[in-house]
Amino acid sequence: MKEAIWEKKGSLAEQLWNTGKLDFPIYDMHGHMGPAYGIYFQNCMPADMVAHMKRIGIKHLVFSHHETLTGFKPNPEVVEICREYPEHLRMYAGIIPQRTEEIKRDLALFDSWKPYAVGLKILPIYHNHKLSDKEYDYALSFADERALPVLIHTWGNAPECGIYETLCKYPNAKFFLAHCCFGAWEYAERCVKETHNNVWLELTAVPGERGIIEKLVGMVGSEKILFGTDLPWFDEYQAVGGVLSADITEDDMRNILYRNVENILGKDW
Amino acid sequence: MKDLHFFDANCRIGNDLDIMPKTAELLSDLDRYGVERALVRHNAIRWGALPSNSQIAEMVREDTENRLVGVWCIMPDSCGEIPPPDQFFKLMKENRIGAITLSPFEHRYVPRHNVIGKIMDAAAERKIPVLLDAFAEKWNQLYDFMEEFPKNTCIYTEACGKWGYDRQIRPLLDTYENFYFGTAGYWVQDGLAILAKKYGAERLIYGSNFPRYNHGCGMMQVKYSGLDHESVAKIAAGNLDSLLKGAQL
């Protein structure tokens, strides 16, 4: 047998294989928390999630609580969870388009939630909306004024969800397309390349798919790709292992796992 | 790798319609990630058990280092499309085939005892593993199948999605002691350690679901599952190795 990637002296793959960690902080830009209706999680509470993050060296997880996105847990309660783990947890304020008053109330508080709240989370399709629907205007304008990150759930049906048109309307917000419009790779490429240089692809559910990270790096460049896991849906070792398994350069891996985020948000956030 | 051996239970090669990897590409990926061995089935079983059985045997022969073990697809007893069990198993041994699978929905039969009972009973008696990869999202049919064939050694290799399905799979692990769970696509945070603690590391078997997924992501998940080295080694290779060695072909 030839030398495996894990055996290559001095490589990132060797480092993670031998030590379980990397010599840089990893930022997971797409997480959740708490029980979810369609899946059983044993370890979905903050203590277990943070323990898992510490094991591999995730510096920050930016998450939106499942129960916020399903309308049970208001954003202010999630800020309190972050306060218990100030080193590790950051949040996206969940935006439910049907609740226009709640959106205004929460965004009025947003600045007081710093440093915990770093952006907004939008799930158009789960909430029976297109991103281009007017119910999102207030939140997107808010993000655009402050150049905030907005994590948008996307999948292969992204072309029918009004994503591209909306990205074009807001040149200052920082859009993270969750799951890279999974399967609609050319559409994802267009969203990155034909907008205002303010769109990144977020990798949740992609690491491990044979050849796809390589394809995306070829299409948009590793500078436009961010790491994420949907934690607790995907194990950090599976996902980081998936990035290191890809046939891309170590510079690409570093861009994806931490450099791009530090370019967007800095090192201290 | 010297510290840990991997034996992948879930690889598919060959296809007459799509451009899919064949033996050389699989071996090259196994090398890249340091996977020693793989249990490999034909990617186009759905298009016919007999041609895919004969083609997978040929493709396994191309591996001159004995790293690949093949899987053959069974057919109903009554139509005589495959030889009687003793002869079928003898041919399996001669062709370096170590396990069987079935594709009842594509091959249009009902996977019940009065349809495939002869070959399934013989496989149960000889402890020949049955790979379950035809029941993706057909949980009712999978539950019926396991009720019909509780004594067979079954390895679940669906990877029907990459979202943990504990609610569907745990009842099977609870009920059937010969039901083994392949790890491909089961990527829940801490999920492997949780399942191993509940059911024993003996019940979990590493699988990649090549060529859809690469081998490396799941290897890292197994290695850093949080389990002790002995349990990790069982999941990575030991359990599958034991099952195949225990099969009396």
Ligand SMILES: [Zn+2]
């Ligand atoms: Zn998500």
